[in-house]
Amino acid sequence: MDRLKLSRIDEELESSEVAALCFLCCDVVSRKRLERVSIGDAKQLFLRLEEKGLLDNPVFLSQLLHTIRRADLLNLLETDSRQPEETDASPVLSTYRVMLYRIYEDMTEENLKNMKFLLNGKLGRRQIEASDTALDLFAEMEKAGLLSDTDVNELLATLREFDQQLALTVQLYKNSMRPPHSHTITVIFVMRRPRDAIFYCFYSADEGESVHTDAEISRETSSLPNEDYALTHIPRGLCVVINNESFRGLELSNRGGTQEDAKALRKVFYSLGFDVVIHDNLTADDMRHKLKELSRRNYSNEDALVVCVLSHGEQGCVFGTDEKKVSLRELTEPFTSKIAPTLTGKPKLFFIQACQGSGYQGGTVPCPPRPRNEEEVGETFEEDAGPVYGETVPWDADFLLGMATVQECKSFRNTSTGSIYIQELCKQLTRSAESSERDNILDVLTRVNREVGRGVYLSRKQMPEPKYTLTKRLVLKFVR
Numbered sequence: 001m002d003r004l005k006l007s008r009i010d011e012e013l014e015s016s017e018v019a020a021l022c023f024l025c026c027d028v029v030s031r032k033r034l035e036r037v038s039i040g041d042a043k044q045l046f047l048r049l050e051e052k053g054l055l056d057n058p059v060f061l062s063q064l065l066h067t068i069r070r071a072d073l074l075n076l077l078e079t080d081s082r083q084p085e086e087t088d089a090s091p092v093l094s095t096y097r098v099m100l101y102r103i104y105e106d107m108t109e110e111n112l113k114n115m116k117f118l119l120n121g122k123l124g125r126r127q128i129e130a131s132d133t134a135l136d137l138f139a140e141m142e143k144a145g146l147l148s149d150t151d152v153n154e155l156l157a158t159l160r161e162f163d164q165q166l167a168l169t170v171q172l173y174k175n176s177m178r179p180p181h182s183h184t185i186t187v188i189f190v191m192r193r194p195r196d197a198i199f200y201c202f203y204s205a206d207e208g209e210s211v212h213t214d215a216e217i218s219r220e221t222s223s224l225p226n227e228d229y230a231l232t233h234i235p236r237g238l239c240v241v242i243n244n245e246s247f248r249g250l251e252l253s254n255r256g257g258t259q260e261d262a263k264a265l266r267k268v269f270y271s272l273g274f275d276v277v278i279h280d281n282l283t284a285d286d287m288r289h290k291l292k293e294l295s296r297r298n299y300s301n302e303d304a305l306v307v308c309v310l311s312h313g314e315q316g317c318v319f320g321t322d323e324k325k326v327s328l329r330e331l332t333e334p335f336t337s338k339i340a341p342t343l344t345g346k347p348k349l350f351f352i353q354a355c356q357g358s359g360y361q362g363g364t365v366p367c368p369p370r371p372r373n374e375e376e377v378g379e380t381f382e383e384d385a386g387p388v389y390g391e392t393v394p395w396d397a398d399f400l401l402g403m404a405t406v407q408e409c410k411s412f413r414n415t416s417t418g419s420i421y422i423q424e425l426c427k428q429l430t431r432s433a434e435s436s437e438r439d440n441i442l443d444v445l446t447r448v449n450r451e452v453g454r455g456v457y458l459s460r461k462q463m464p465e466p467k468y469t470l471t472k473r474l475v476l477k478f479v480r
Contacts, residue, residue, distance in 0.1 A: 015040030096149035236273035244311035249323035260418030284320030295334035313354025357408030412457035
């Protein structure tokens with residue numbers, strides 16, 4: 001590999017990142033050789049990897065950089081416009097090392113102190129005092145025979161004493177280890193943060209042997225996580241509102257009443273414990289930039305993320321104020337575990353006030369008169385609509401997408417008091433937060449569906465549509 005490129009990568013790495021790279025390479029380079037790497041000098045590490053032929057193909061170094069969250073340096077590895085080919089002969093990072101690194105990433109100072117205390121007596125005092133990080137502690141455990149890629153029981157038992165989420169990472173790795181029989185097992189590490197890390201395991205059993213299913217893994221680990229998402233931090237997290245009111249082109253009208261939606265969202269999510277940030281009138285590129293910037297945020301000390309988009313839309317997308325499209329996929333994808341690892345295992349809520357087509361939601365039974373019927377109160381309703389367009393939304397764990405309307409249909413907004421969906425959402429969130437009951441967010445959205453569905457708007461109906469891959473109950477209560 002080009003030494004100049006390696007030197008440029010070295011210049012960008014911090015000493016802690018070099019130490020992490022050395023730890024990840026412990027299974028392919030002898031520990032004694034790695035101990036001779038000067039602190040912060042990645043060039044020495046690269047020389048040792050070259051000696052082993054591990055840099056003949058850029059795949060291994062790419063895996064290393066991805067693991068320590070320095071994907072920004074990958075462009076320095078490119079030699080042409082083609083992607084590097086991955087073959088069965090390509091070196092692969094140890095799943096065991098990656099698992100330990102993820103625990104290190106998510107371990108707080110308090111956790112590290114607890115771990116040192118619990119290992120006192122199993123490790124010598126000098127070893128414990130010399131361990132400045134969890135990686136140092138793991139290395140000392142390995143030297144003492146307390147930890148290896150085939151025996152993680154001591155680590156699992158220790159973590160269970162103070163952090164069940166970290167313990168879950170080890171438990172899932174343990175489940176993925178080779179069975180005692182002559183099975184072939186392939187393990188793919190698919191989540192990039194310790195909390196709720198997932199390993200997919202594929203077993204090839206010998207003839208006559210039973211084949212195990214994923215259900216056996218889930219039974220063993222299902223007792224570890226709590227049923228509810230943990231909401232312990234203040235603030236709970238960030239609520240970002242993209243509020244598009246004024247449109248620059250000729251096709252889309254300005255969205256009167258949307259400021260009322262922004263005010264209602266600010267009030268309710270602030271009371272629920274979130275810091276609220278409102279961005280007014282963003283173009284499509286501005287929206288993408290804000291979301292990308294948001295995905296780089298460190299959410300380690302936050303419990304959840306909320307993103308609300310108030311704009312015109314069509315099926316599968318919303319519009320920037322320049323009347324250009326942003327797909328729903330572009331809204332959610334920056335916050336998948338691959339891109340925003342500190343959000344893994346945490347609820348990510350998206351509420352979209354926008355039409356999803358040019359059709360109307362019909363009703364087969366006449367609705368009783370209601371105050372929000374514009375024929376009765378003389379209020380003005382508009383549609384947040386655009387032309388029909390098809391797009392699908394990818395889903396990862398712990399996402400909720402609350403849509404103002406079902407696909408191919410319009411949603412409605414009162415030009416004085418705000419949109420039907422957002423106002424009802426805020427009303428039901430408030431009702432649930434003030435109640436003595438512990439309503440799940442899905443119960444709240446069911447009530448939103450019912451109340452919005454009862455109304456009549458421009459002689460038409462509207463039906464919201466939540467979609468979700470939440471894995472636990474989410475209970476939101478006022479904390480401010």
